[in-house]
Amino acid sequence: AQRVTQPEKLLSVFKGAPVELKCNYSYSGSPELFWYVQYSRQRLQLLLRHISRESIKGFTADLNKGETSFHLKKPFAQEEDSAMYYCALRTGGTSYGKLTFGQGTILTVHP
Amino acid sequence: NAGVTQTPKFRILKIGQSMTLQCTQDMNHNYMYWYRQDPGMGLKLIYYSVGAGITDKGEVPNGYNVSRSTTEDFPLRLELAAPSQTSVYFCASSLDRGHTEAFFGQGTRLTVV
Numbered sequence: 001a002q003r004v005t006q007p008e009k010l011l012s013v014f015k016g017a018p019v020e021l022k023c024n025y026s027y028s029g030s031p032e033l034f035w036y037v038q039y040s041r042q043r044l045q046l047l048l049r050h051i052s053r054e055s056i057k058g059f060t061a062d063l064n065k066g067e068t069s070f071h072l073k074k075p076f077a078q079e080e081d082s083a084m085y086y087c088a089l090r091t092g093g094t095s096y097g098k099l100t101f102g103q104g105t106i107l108t109v110h111p
Numbered sequence: 112n113a114g115v116t117q118t119p120k121f122r123i124l125k126i127g128q129s130m131t132l133q134c135t136q137d138m139n140h141n142y143m144y145w146y147r148q149d150p151g152m153g154l155k156l157i158y159y160s161v162g163a164g165i166t167d168k169g170e171v172p173n174g175y176n177v178s179r180s181t182t183e184d185f186p187l188r189l190e191l192a193a194p195s196q197t198s199v200y201f202c203a204s205s206l207d208r209g210h211t212e213a214f215f216g217q218g219t220r221l222t223v224v
Contacts, residue, residue, distance in 0.1 A: 009151060036213075044154075044201065044215040086154060088213075097142050097161045098169070099205070099213055103153035 002027040004089050004102035012108045013077050021072040021105045023061075023087030032090040033070040035061055036101070039083045047072075047085070057081070077109045113137050117202050117216035124192040124223045132187040132219050134202030142205045143185040144213065145169075145177065147198040154201065160185055192223045 003026040013019050025031055035047040048056045050063040050070060061072045070087060087102040118133045136143065145157040146169075156169030160179040174196060176188040185204075189196060199220050205213040 043217055046212040098159060099144055101154035
């Protein structure tokens with residue numbers, strides 16, 4: 001069965017420091033991975049997806065199939081990055097379309 | 112274009128009561144999902160649907176039922192509400208599987224007392 005693990009429930013950094021939010025997945029097929037973000041009092045929204053290999057708001061994430069990881073990184077954190085971050089996995093095969101989320105990481109960026 | 116709309120936003124239920132959480136989307140999306148969000152537990156998938164007339168269980172389906180009679184609507188039914196169902200419920204939709212974005216509703220905060 002597919003599984004997404006985010007080992008850190010809470011992560012605190014100071015403004016300007018690098019930040020890395022960890023995500024590991026378990027899935028036997030070809031994974032489709034995403035990072036979603038939930039800012040205070042806002043809806044959950046897509047931050048980035050692995051297929052796009054894009055940088056959004058300074059964040060990047062690289063899929064490492066050997067380590068089954070999809071860590072989210074930003075070289076210089078900003079206070080406005082404070083939010084809840086979720087890693088998500090979409091599966092194919094017999095459960096195609098199923099979208100599974102990790103436990104989430106609350107990021108706090110201190111001034 | 113309203114996106115994904117959930118009603119109600121808040122609800123208090125007594126143990127044993129039943130209710131339906133409504134979810135509708137106006138983007139003609141095929142895929143729809145129901146999640147519950149518990150503190151420290153992240154988002155747990157309750158049920159999902161890949162099109163009208165097709166639904167499947169997620170990780171935590173017990174105590175819930177869904178139906179998908181139209182593309183737009185995906186209601187979640189709670190029968191015999193229990194305190195363990197106190198949570199924030201989110202509905203989401205996406206156009207297709209694969210790498211397409213899922214759009215979320217604003218959530219329904221449910222308390223069972």
